[in-house]
Each structure stands twice: as C-alpha cells, then as structure tokens.
Amino acid sequence: MSAATTIRNRFVDGPDSLAERYRARRWEQLRTEFPDIADMTIVDLGGTVSSWRRAPVRPRKVIVLSFEPEGADDVDWIESHHADACDLPAPFRDLRADLVYSNAVIEHVGGAERRQRFADSVHRLADHHWVQTPYRYFPVEPHWLFPGFQFLPVPARVAVSRRWRLVHTPNSDRQAAVDNVLSVELIGLTELRNLFPTSRVLTERAAGLVKSIIAVR
Structure with missing residues (x-):
C-alpha cells in the first residue's frame, strides 16, 4: 500500500477514518433531529443503497433517486431508481415523503441554477429535509485533500488533479481531470440559506473550523 493510500485511508476512505x-456522528445527529425516523418514508436524493445498508438508523422506507442506482431487490425497505434530482421524472413529481435526505450531493449538480432546481425538488417532495454539503471555506478541499484547492483557477486545479497523490482516482487524461474539477462547486452559508430560507443551518466542525453545513427543517 502506498503512503498516499495510507493517508487517504486514515482521513477519508478507511473504515476507521x-x-x-464524522459520518457516524452525523447519523446520530439525524436521529436526534428526527426521533421518529423509524416510522418515516425518506427520499434520498443522490445517495446510495449501500450507505443505507450500513446506516445505524432504519427508516420505515427509503427511496433512493440517483444517476447511478444500485440494486435493492434483496432489501424490502429500500427502493432505488434512476432520476435527476434537478429535473424529477414524471413518476416522481407527485411523490410525497416524510423527509428528504441528501448528503454531499448539492455541490455536484452543476451550477447555481441547477442547485436552485435541486432545492426546489427538496421542497416539493417533503415538508422536512436534511441537506448536508461540505463547507466552501474549510481550508482543505475534501474531495482532493488539497489545501485551498477550491480557490485556485481551473487550470491550476486541473494540474493538481493530475499530479496530487492524495486524489482518490488520479486523472492522467487531461479532459477527465477538467471534467472532475468542474463537477465540484462547494458552497457557503449565504447560498445554503438562500436555497433553504426556512431551514435551520447546523454546522459540523473540525479543529474548531466549520467543515460542513446542513440545512434542516
């Protein structure tokens, strides 16, 4: 195992990372915010079946809507469907759930207009929501584990993406690196509050600094 892989496992990828x-702590926080979660139907926008299989909480039903749906035939309380959360397919436009859940997705949907459409879907699907995203102004960008990565110009981010050894999947191909760089756009408190104006915003901290932000209603 390389030194870079060891470091990534320690901070991000490993089971004891x-x-x-932080994910375990976030599940407990979710349970505290919604103590009746065991009786809820939850729509997860952009999540995975595997994360719910491992979760320490067990809702009555989970409906995962994602670009890359996973099989859930062997789990009677989880459904998984292909869907764009920013443009819900007709079968899901009238869906109503108790809670919309989303973890580290809104920063990947592609620009301010699509983030607004994502938020519109959240409001449309349920009266309650939990929408988490990494905080733009935390000093270490969480996808690349590179200090200040999000503030660099695109060419510099592409160069880092191709050479930085702590990247999860290095991009030797320049176009793939460009695509990956442009697929992540972290947001701050002002934009989150604008997207979810009636929500409380919770903060998650590391070393005293805000690491991620969560809109809860």
Missing part, C-alpha cells in the same frame, strides 16, 4: 467518524 476521520471521515467515517
């Missing part, structure tokens, strides 16, 4: 500990 710092990121995994």
Whole structure:
C-alpha cells in the first residue's frame, strides 16, 4: 500500500477514518433531529443503497433517486431508481415523503441554477429535509485533500488533479481531470440559506473550523 493510500485511508476512505467518524456522528445527529425516523418514508436524493445498508438508523422506507442506482431487490425497505434530482421524472413529481435526505450531493449538480432546481425538488417532495454539503471555506478541499484547492483557477486545479497523490482516482487524461474539477462547486452559508430560507443551518466542525453545513427543517 502506498503512503498516499495510507493517508487517504486514515482521513477519508478507511473504515476507521476521520471521515467515517464524522459520518457516524452525523447519523446520530439525524436521529436526534428526527426521533421518529423509524416510522418515516425518506427520499434520498443522490445517495446510495449501500450507505443505507450500513446506516445505524432504519427508516420505515427509503427511496433512493440517483444517476447511478444500485440494486435493492434483496432489501424490502429500500427502493432505488434512476432520476435527476434537478429535473424529477414524471413518476416522481407527485411523490410525497416524510423527509428528504441528501448528503454531499448539492455541490455536484452543476451550477447555481441547477442547485436552485435541486432545492426546489427538496421542497416539493417533503415538508422536512436534511441537506448536508461540505463547507466552501474549510481550508482543505475534501474531495482532493488539497489545501485551498477550491480557490485556485481551473487550470491550476486541473494540474493538481493530475499530479496530487492524495486524489482518490488520479486523472492522467487531461479532459477527465477538467471534467472532475468542474463537477465540484462547494458552497457557503449565504447560498445554503438562500436555497433553504426556512431551514435551520447546523454546522459540523473540525479543529474548531466549520467543515460542513446542513440545512434542516
């Protein structure tokens, strides 16, 4: 195992990583915010079946809407469907759930207009929501584990993406690196509050600094 892989496992990818500990803490926070979650139908926008299989919470039903749906035939409480959360297919436009859940998705949907459409879908699907996203102004960008990566011009981010050894999947192909760089656009508190004006915003901290932000209603 390379030194870079060891470092990524320690901070992000490993089962005992710092990121995994934060995820566990976030599940507990979700349970605290919604103590009747066991009786809820939840729509997960952009999530995965596997994350719900591992989750320490068990809702009555979970409907995952994602570009890359996973099989869930062997789990009677999870459904998984192909859908664009920013432009819901007709079968899901009248869907109503108890809670919309989304974890680290809104920063990937592609620009301010699509983020607004994503938020519109959240409001349309349920009265309650939990929408988490990494905080733009945390000093280490969480996808590349590179300090200040999100503030660099695109050519510099592409160069880092192709050479930085802590990247999850290095991009030797320049176009793939460009696509990956442009697929992530972190947001801050002002935009989150604008997208979810009636929500409370919770903050998750690391070393005293805001690491991620969560819109909850």
